[in-house]
Every structure is written in structure tokens, then in C-alpha cells.
Amino acid sequence: MKTLILTTAALALSAGFALADTVRMGTEGAYPPYNFINDKGEVDGYERELGDELCKRAGLTCEWVTNDWDSIIPNLVSGNYDTIIAGMSITEERDQVIDFTQNYIPPADSAYAALTADADLKGVIAAQTGTIQADYVAESGATLAEFATLDDTLAAVKSGEADAVFADLDALAASVNESGGALVWAGEPVSLGGGVGMGLRESDKELRAKFDAVITEMKADGTINTLITKWFGPEAKTY
Known part of the structure; x- marks a missing residue:
């Protein structure tokens, strides 16, 4: 579940859709x-x-x-x-x-995934840029590491660049379940959005x-x- 920092105001709100086919x-x-x-x-x-x-x-x-x-x-x-x-x-x-x-x-819930269940959730946490998860991490006391895509956040955890990734639980589930134990859930889910x-x-x-x-x-x-x-x-x- 994602949200976006609004860097551009209503550029052309008059560019309406005329209900074409x-x-x-x-x-x-x-x-x-x-x-x-x-x-x-x-x-x-x-x-x-x-x-x-x-x-x-x-x-x-x-x-x-x-x-x-x-x-x-x-x-x-x-x-x-x-x-x-x-x-x-x-x-x-x-x-x-x-x-x-x-x-x-x-x-729905957001969740942390990491290499170990006891990962430091106040350390470096990866999140996709402009998401409600990134906003949450920034306010949590952890160090936010922002990335362009969800795949990039997962790569940061696997490489050791980040202690954990925080993202929509449903979006993370496949990566955790298919990792063969390389990725595990950490901490408790958080309800956002x-x-x-x-x-x-x-x-x-x-x-x-x-x-x-x-x-x-x-x-x-x-x-x-x-x-x-x-x-x-x-x-x-x-x-």
C-alpha cells in the first residue's frame, strides 16, 4: 500500500477524461x-x-x-x-x-523482512521512495534508506546495506516465502493507510x-x- 510525496501540484486538472471508449x-x-x-x-x-x-x-x-x-x-x-x-x-x-x-x-498491514528475526529495526531500514512505509520509518527513529523499487529494497537487505526492509506485507510475502529461509519476518506487523x-x-x-x-x-x-x-x-x- 503506497503513498507518494506530492512534488507537483495540479498541473493540468482541467485535462479531463471525456468518457471515450x-x-x-x-x-x-x-x-x-x-x-x-x-x-x-x-x-x-x-x-x-x-x-x-x-x-x-x-x-x-x-x-x-x-x-x-x-x-x-x-x-x-x-x-x-x-x-x-x-x-x-x-x-x-x-x-x-x-x-x-x-x-x-x-x-492492510505493513511488515519488516530481514536476514534474521532479531534484526535491528532501529538501524538502517530500506523502503521504497515516496511510500507510507518510508514515512513511517522516517518517524520511527530508524535510519531511512530509500530506493526506487521494492526489488531494490530487498537487494539492499540481502547485500547488508540495510538491516531490514519495511513494506506492504502482501507485497513482501512472496519474496519471504520463496527465499528458502534467507529472508524472514522481523518485529510485528503495522497497520497503515x-x-x-x-x-x-x-x-x-x-x-x-x-x-x-x-x-x-x-x-x-x-x-x-x-x-x-x-x-x-x-x-x-x-x-
């Missing part, structure tokens, strides 16, 4: 299992499957666009795509610049309403819970 869905492509690039070079993951179903039910065509995390909001505002669907936590700070649908992932939602320009009220209606429908019929369990496992929080 094609919606450009902006994502990072580097935050599995939310979103990632598969072996075919295509956007994949929970948000790809969810986004395609949202567009199908709304009578729209999805066109997927990838963008680096640190500029994902400015490029939405300037009109390079129409939505952000990229593991983005809903925050008051961001809500001042862009708009949100309701969440499609409920508020207000859930993950789709970001849109504030001018695109009609598009937001369309997606909100479909998210409500998919929660009611159990589709979103099925997708969450598929991509995050049976222990993940559902609706």
Missing part, C-alpha cells in the same frame, strides 16, 4: 503481486486482472501504460493516462491533488462514478474477494 490505465509494473511485467512483457498481476474486469463491466476498453512510481501522479494530472491503478494507498495528502474511487484492497484505490483527475467525476459503481458490484458479488485470494493468498484481508 478507451481508458488508459497507468500502473508501475514493478510491485508484485499488485502489478508486474510478466515473461511476455505484459502488465500482469492483481490490478491487471481487476482493471480489465472493471473496464469490461463498465463497457470500456483498457489500454495499459507503465510509469515510474516517483512521477506517476504528475503524469496522470498532465493527461498521459486516465487512471492510476498501482497499489496506491488513499491518503488525505494525495486527495488534495487527485480524486479516488473507493478502495479495492482493504486497509486507508486501503488501495484507483486515482483519477479531479475533473473526471463521471469516470470515477462509473468505476465506483462497478467496484461496488464486484464487492457485492464476491469477485474482488476471489481475486484478492487468488493473488495474495487465503490469509489476505478481504471484504
Whole structure:
């Protein structure tokens, strides 16, 4: 679950979406299992499957666009795509610049992963730049080491550059579970954020309403819970 420091104000909030048939869905492509690039070079993951179903039910065509995390909001505002669907936590700070649908992932836990369970969580902690986890580490008394991607944070722990990584638990789980014991959980999980939602320009009220209606429908019929369990496992929080 991520948040972003808003370095660019509302560049072009008037660049609204006119509800054309094609919606450009902006994502990072580097935050599995939310979103990632598969072996075919295509956007994949929970948000790809969810986004395609949202567009199908709304009578729209999805066109997927990838963008680096640190500029994902400015490029939405300037009109390079129409939505952000990229593991983005809903925050008051961001809500001042862009708009949100309701969440499609409920508020979940963040966690530490390290080489040993007794890692120094007041030492050097790696976190992805511009995330709610980075903000938390900065206020925790630990030394924050920021990196561009989740993979970079994990590499820093494995190389000894950082004592632990702090990130969304669901995003870390696959790396911990598949590490063969090289990575383990450290400390206790921490509840952060207000859930993950789709970001849109504030001018695109009609598009937001369309997606909100479909998210409500998919929660009611159990589709979103099925997708969450598929991509995050049976222990993940559902609706």
C-alpha cells in the first residue's frame, strides 16, 4: 500500500477524461503481486486482472501504460493516462491533488523482512521512495534508506546495506516465502493507510462514478474477494 510525496501540484486538472471508449490505465509494473511485467512483457498481476474486469463491466476498453512510481501522479494530472491503478494507498495528502474511487484492497498491514528475526529495526531500514512505509520509518527513529523499487529494497537487505526492509506485507510475502529461509519476518506487523484505490483527475467525476459503481458490484458479488485470494493468498484481508 503506497503513498507518494506530492512534488507537483495540479498541473493540468482541467485535462479531463471525456468518457471515450478507451481508458488508459497507468500502473508501475514493478510491485508484485499488485502489478508486474510478466515473461511476455505484459502488465500482469492483481490490478491487471481487476482493471480489465472493471473496464469490461463498465463497457470500456483498457489500454495499459507503465510509469515510474516517483512521477506517476504528475503524469496522470498532465493527461498521459486516465487512471492510476498501482497499489496506491488513499491518503488525505494525495486527495488534495487527485480524486479516488473507493478502495479495492482493504486497509492492510505493513511488515519488516530481514536476514534474521532479531534484526535491528532501529538501524538502517530500506523502503521504497515516496511510500507510507518510508514515512513511517522516517518517524520511527530508524535510519531511512530509500530506493526506487521494492526489488531494490530487498537487494539492499540481502547485500547488508540495510538491516531490514519495511513494506506492504502482501507485497513482501512472496519474496519471504520463496527465499528458502534467507529472508524472514522481523518485529510485528503495522497497520497503515486507508486501503488501495484507483486515482483519477479531479475533473473526471463521471469516470470515477462509473468505476465506483462497478467496484461496488464486484464487492457485492464476491469477485474482488476471489481475486484478492487468488493473488495474495487465503490469509489476505478481504471484504
